[in-house]
Amino acid sequence: MFKLHPIPDADFCCPFCEGALQPQGWYMPGMRILADLRCDDCDQEYYGDLPSGHGLCFPMLLNKTTGEVWDQYQASWFASWLHVGYRDRQKTPVPFTSEEFRPIRQPIVLNCLDAMYGHGLLKLVHAQHYLDYYQEYDLIVIVPRWLRWLVPQDVAAIWTIDLPLRQGHEWNDWIAQEIQQRLAQFDHGWLASAYAHSFSELHVERFTQIQPFPIEEWDDQLNQLTVTFIWREDRLWVDSHIQQWRDRRFPGRLGRMWKKLAAQWFPALQEQTQQVIQLAEQLRQCYPQIRFVIAGLGKAGGLPDWITDLRTQTITEDVERSWCELYAQSQVIVGIHGSNMLLPSAHAATVIELMPNDRLGNVMQDLLLIPEAESRFAVFRYRFVPLESSPQVIAATIKSMIQTLPFAMIYLKSFQQTPCFNQPEVVTKRYRQSRLRELARPAS
Numbered sequence: 001m002f003k004l005h006p007i008p009d010a011d012f013c014c015p016f017c018e019g020a021l022q023p024q025g026w027y028m029p030g031m032r033i034l035a036d037l038r039c040d041d042c043d044q045e046y047y048g049d050l051p052s053g054h055g056l057c058f059p060m061l062l063n064k065t066t067g068e069v070w071d072q073y074q075a076s077w078f079a080s081w082l083h084v085g086y087r088d089r090q091k092t093p094v095p096f097t098s099e100e101f102r103p104i105r106q107p108i109v110l111n112c113l114d115a116m117y118g119h120g121l122l123k124l125v126h127a128q129h130y131l132d133y134y135q136e137y138d139l140i141v142i143v144p145r146w147l148r149w150l151v152p153q154d155v156a157a158i159w160t161i162d163l164p165l166r167q168g169h170e171w172n173d174w175i176a177q178e179i180q181q182r183l184a185q186f187d188h189g190w191l192a193s194a195y196a197h198s199f200s201e202l203h204v205e206r207f208t209q210i211q212p213f214p215i216e217e218w219d220d221q222l223n224q225l226t227v228t229f230i231w232r233e234d235r236l237w238v239d240s241h242i243q244q245w246r247d248r249r250f251p252g253r254l255g256r257m258w259k260k261l262a263a264q265w266f267p268a269l270q271e272q273t274q275q276v277i278q279l280a281e282q283l284r285q286c287y288p289q290i291r292f293v294i295a296g297l298g299k300a301g302g303l304p305d306w307i308t309d310l311r312t313q314t315i316t317e318d319v320e321r322s323w324c325e326l327y328a329q330s331q332v333i334v335g336i337h338g339s340n341m342l343l344p345s346a347h348a349a350t351v352i353e354l355m356p357n358d359r360l361g362n363v364m365q366d367l368l369l370i371p372e373a374e375s376r377f378a379v380f381r382y383r384f385v386p387l388e389s390s391p392q393v394i395a396a397t398i399k400s401m402i403q404t405l406p407f408a409m410i411y412l413k414s415f416q417q418t419p420c421f422n423q424p425e426v427v428t429k430r431y432r433q434s435r436l437r438e439l440a441r442p443a444s
């Protein structure tokens with residue numbers, strides 16, 4: 001964590017004279033957490049990103065007079081949000097709710113405002129670190145309304161700001177003044193780094209109040225085999241060869257005509273629906289009692305009645321909670337890479353993720369793994385497959401995982417992590433039972 005209040009620890013150089021910029025204070029006009037900086041030699045004032053969230057990796061500098069942004073890390077999207085936000089800055093009041101659960105003496109501020117669902121959620125997950133390792137401090141979490149339900153119950157305070165996701169990158173001077181006034185009463189304040197990529201100890205139940213799938217009870221839970229497909233409509237599981245046709249570019253009018261015709265001839269959403277139905281059918285041949293569920297953001301309907309369709313176009317807290325309950329009952333979750341996989345992966349027993357080529361560099365960023373100290377077993381539980389994989393390949397992968405997980409728990413987990421290793425007869429019995437069950441299944 002970093003010193004924020006009253007004068008933050010900030011390490012920036014003037015873009016002109018290269019002298020150290022002097023921090024004068026801080027400013028938080030929304031998702032941006034900025035040091036207020038000055039160069040006396042050049043008589044210029046700046047704002048610079050403090051080390052929290054993406055400000056840790058890509059700190060930008062903005063000239064207060066000209067609005068020019070210095071982006072030495074070439075994170076153009078992050079620079080653009082700052083540039084456009086400052087240019088179009090607002091001062092409209094927005095609903096601001098403060099809940100204080102205990103007296104605050106040493107505040108640490110965790111700001112989870114963001115324009116991206118996944119970024120906001122990943123920042124919030126970082127709360128666990130401060131709750132566990134900085135118990136003498138008081139964690140204040142700033143969240144947009146859509147994240148409020150996920151805030152752990154043991155924080156000191158929650159400041160909820162009604163800022164829709166699409167406005168998450170806005171610069172609002174009213175928000176800045178509101179936060180400034182609330183922190184002014186304290187002699188000192190700190191900033192949570194929201195370094196959202198270290199989750200080896202994540203306990204998601206502290207956020208959702210829902211226990212993840214009890215992997216140690218895998219055998220018992222098989223009575224209700226549940227496989228869930230995570231649906232999204234803006235990144236699709238479709239045949240890559242057909243997609244190449246769909247994406248062909250032609251100049252001018254021909255291009256517009258082709259776009260229209262391609263959408264008619266090769267409707268991508270229908271193709272995804274067919275792929276998912278094929279996957280479900282393949283699994284049903286092997287497991288006639290399977291509960292195959294589709295959940296996620298999308299229009300429901302058009303599926304065989306034996307598939308449970310939980311898609312919706314209106315996300316509410318109740319919907320998200322019920323989806324998390326479903327994930328926690330799912331032996332396998334399948335879905336396309338993206339923030340849609342964060343909460344599913346944090347609750348389900350195993351995950352198969354379809355990876356598009358253009359997202360390969362972002363692998364793992366969208367998964368919240370259940371704490372799993374044994375890396376070999378973690379690789380068993382969390383699989384990545386190319387987006388081009390057919391329903392047949394995914395079905396075969398799921399079948400192999402369902403059939404071999406009990407053995408993997410024995411073979412791939414270390415000695416100390418498998419309590420029943422102290423009782424060889426239990427292991428043997430379990431192995432035999434699993435083996436018999438496997439043999440009893442119809443060949444697929």
Ligand SMILES: [Zn+2]
Pocket residue numbers: 014015016017018019039040041042043
């Ligand atoms: Zn200067």
